Amino acid sequence: MPQLPFKEMSRPAIIRWLLIAVMVVFGIRLFYLQVIKHADYAEMAAAEQIKPLTIPAKRGLIYAMDGSTPVPLVINQTLYTMFVDPSIVKDPSKILDTIRSVAGGNLQPNLESLISRKESRYQILGKNLTRRQAEMIKSKNYAGLGFQEVTARVYPEAGLAGQVLGFVNGDGVGQYGVEGYFNSQLVGKDGRLKSVTDPSGVPLTIGDKNVNIPAVDGDDIVLTIDRNVQAFAEKALAEGLKRTKATNGSVVVIDPRNGKVMAMANLPTYNPAEFGKAQSADLFNNAIVSAPYEPGSDIKTFTVATGLDKGIIEPDSRYNNTDYIKIEDRTIQNFTKGQTGDITYQTALNYSLNTGxxxxxxxxxxxxxxxxxxxxxxxxxxHNRFGFGKLTGIELSNEQPGIIISPSQRDGGAVRYSNMTFGQGMDLTMIQVASSFCSLVNGGTYYPPTVVEGKLDKDGNLVAAPKKTPKLGVISKTASDKVHKMIHEARTAFFANRDKPGYDIGGKTGTSQTLINGSYDNDQTVGTYLGYGGDTEAKYVIMVEVSGKGMGLQGGTDAMPIFTDISNWLIDYLKLQPKG
Amino acid sequence: MSYQPLTTPYYSSRRQSGWNRNQNTVAFASSIKLGPISHTILIALMVTIIGLVYLTQATMTTSYDYEAQKFDNQIAELETKNADLKVDNARLTALEKVQSSNVAKNMTTPVSTEYAR
Incomplete structure (x- = not known):
């Protein structure tokens, strides 16, 4: 067999071929990594280098008015939680001395015990430290001591208007009051930043997949609540409850010319800064909008207004009054007896006669x-004109519509409607009664009640909220003028000397029995007073309610003095001039 | 001044080639000749220069990022300080604080009030 000639390769040729072989291997490997596995590695690199960051939106602030100037009621503050890693702390006593001297009031109890738990890596030593406190402690550079930023809602006016404001829970969600109602507007919208970062997390502009969507801060809402009126109303209510020993009370003050709520106070209440310390969740509810009740004799002003508007009565038209009146199988009687015979409807209102x-x-x-x-x-x-049994649309959480039975319902018979004329047999909220009372004394226009004055723009200017559509001609101007005068007469008949002279003040007492287990209890009554004040026109409407378990509270003796205190103060505050 | 004739090696007159209107009639060729090694070096140099320019630009952009980050941090710090001052201001002008101030304590109720009409 002939031997094939072996062609010897030169060493350079061998090296050349070896190099080519190695290059081919490299080439294949590179092709595998850069082409076939490109997507996988690109994803891994992006995960390492591109960090999505959330730019938190600032929650909007809440302002009240001070005259015509917005003042903050709820603002944000960056506070710090101070924590320690006990396992790496070297000199605990030195740390404790420093933090006690800088932030004594914000520290947890049992600090020695917390800092000596060597088995633990995280112990909170203090909460809600201010930036200055945190910086002072940070400057000492203690090993193992750290700080965590938290944004907290702070209340410069403390618990003022707590139930109007509501609070923000641990998840950053507004609860109750304005915080609850306007949560979506207050919360704003977080921004997004997606960018290549360096190892220390600094965002870099290299790369083509960067996203930078700025945060949209929440709206700064300005309330119609005037902090001076609110503070005085809360003070007058507290003093009134102390005087009468009542356990619960409410006051609402409204401008009858536009439906703006100037003050809204309930007792007992809570401080939103310490909502966790509230004894009961009931305290979070604003009774003025959330707790319907039988309004009692205040409603007589509405019955009289209805009669005047329908033209079936006049203030001085007369009827034959009796102490009792029979409706079907029920007998209705007056609380005040003896006003019998030929009397006017003004007298019926003055003496609060159910029979009238x-x-x-x-x-x-x-x-x-x-x-x-x-x-x-x-x-x-x-129902349709005064809005009883309907939501008023006030911008507060948990508003209740109350109950009013229509004549077409089984229970809407003559007995119920006779009771309704003097405020029984229907459940209404104070905001319904007070806001519709405004239409009786302002010429007949119903302004839906509101707590929103407007918003602050970026430059801090107040931008007025769109006006709610008023309901004109709820009653005629003539009927309104008449009932306005009748309400004034009803007050001056018994309480003339309580008011500053020269002003137009009017009001009506209400004392409602409480419905307990289906029957009215005369020993537990709710006292109310509903009235207005002004000079040439009504400038404010005040409604007061006092109650207490097992207590027989009267509108005239228990609620009316609170009205008087606020009314006389408001005359000065609003700089009203006496007539004449 | 005397007329200098063209020394270009490749010269073609209108008569020598198919001349058309608006067509260049003169072509120039460099007298410098570059070999393959020179070409390679030049290309390598160009690639290097372009690479350096890219790197410089990228580094500059990144340095601006650090600068911007520094300003962002300053803005954030100033905003925090501003917010703290607003909180202090709100607390100092709170109703309770104002009412308990010495100025408020020294205020008196007017004996009578007259109204301008």
Whole structure:
């Protein structure tokens, strides 16, 4: 077999071929890494280098008014939680001395015990430290001591208008009051920053996948609440409860010319800065909008207004009054007896005579009974015009509509409607009653109540909120003027000397029995007073309510003095000039 | 001044080639000749220069990022200080604070009030 000639390769040729082989291997490997596995490695690199960061939006602030100037009620502050890693602390006593001298009031109890837990890596030593306190402690460079930033809501006016404001829970969600109602507007929208970062996390502009969406801060909301009126209302209410020994009370002050709520106070209340310390969740609810009750004799002003507007009565028109009146199988009686015989409707209002109101209801029908037509008319006025049993739309969480039974319902008969003329048989909220009372004394226009004055723009200027549509002609101007005067007479008949002379002040007492287990309890009554004040026109409407378990509280003796205190103070505060 | 004739090696007159209107009639060729090694070195140099320019620009951009980050941190710090001052201001002008101030304590109620009409 012939031997094939072996062609010897030179050494350079061998090296050349070896190098080519190595290069081919490298080439294949590079092709595998850079082409086939490109997507995987690009993803891994991006995960390492590109960090998505959230730019937190600042929660909007809440302001009240001080006259015509917005003042902050709720603001944000960056506070610090101070923690320690006990396992690396070298000189605990030195740390404790420093933090006690700098932030004594913000420290946890048992500091020695916390800092000596060597098995633990994280112990909180203090909360809500200010930036200055944190910087002073940081400057000492203690090993193992660290700080965590937290944004907290702070309340420069302490607990003022707590139930109007609500609070922000641990998850940053607004609860109750304005915080709850406007949570979505206050919270703003977090921004996004997606960028290549260096090893220390500094965002770099290299790369083509950067995202920078700025945060949109929440709206700064300005309330109609005037902090001076609010503070005085809270003080007058507290003093009134102390005087009467009542355990619960509420006050609402409204400008009848536009429906703006100037003050809204309830007792007992809570401080939003310490909402966790509240004894009961009931305290978070603003009773003025959330707790419907039987309003009692305050409603007689509405019954009289209905009669005047329908033209069936005049203030001085007369009727034959009795102490008792029978409606179907029920007998309705007056609290004040003896005002019998031929009397005017003004007298009926002054003495708060139930029988007079039932007479008006009869006159709305055929004059002898509360017919279906009479009930329809009353329902039209109470529900459709005055807004009883409907949400007012006030910008506060948990508003309740209350209950009013229509004549078409099984329970909407003559007995119920006779009771409704003097404020029983329906559950209303104070905000419903007070805001519709404004229409009785302002010429007949219903302004939906509001707590929102507007917003602050970026330059801190107040931008007025869009006006809610008023309901014109709830009652005629003539009827309003008449009932306005009647309410003034009703107050001056008994309480004339309580008011500053020269002003137009009017009001009506209310004392409602409490419905306990289906029957009215005369020993537990809710006292209310509903009135207005002004000079040439009504400038404010005040409604006061006091109550207490097992207590028989009266509108005239227990609620009315609180109204008077606030009314006389408001005359000075609003710089009203006496007539004449 | 005397007329200098062209010394270009490749000269073609309108008569020598197919001449057309608006067509260049003169071509120049460099007398400098570059070999393959020179070409390679030049290309390598160009690539290096372009690479250096890219690196310089990228580094400059990154340095601006650090600068910007420094300003961002300053802004954030000043905003925090501003917010703290606002909180202090709000606390110092709070109603309770104002009412308990010496100025408020020294205020008196007017004996009578007259109104301008």
């Amino acid at each position: 109101m039932v007479t008006i209801a009869k006159l709305l029908g055929d004059g002898n009974s509360i017919t279906k037509g009479a009930r329809d008319t009353l329902y039209d006025y109470f």
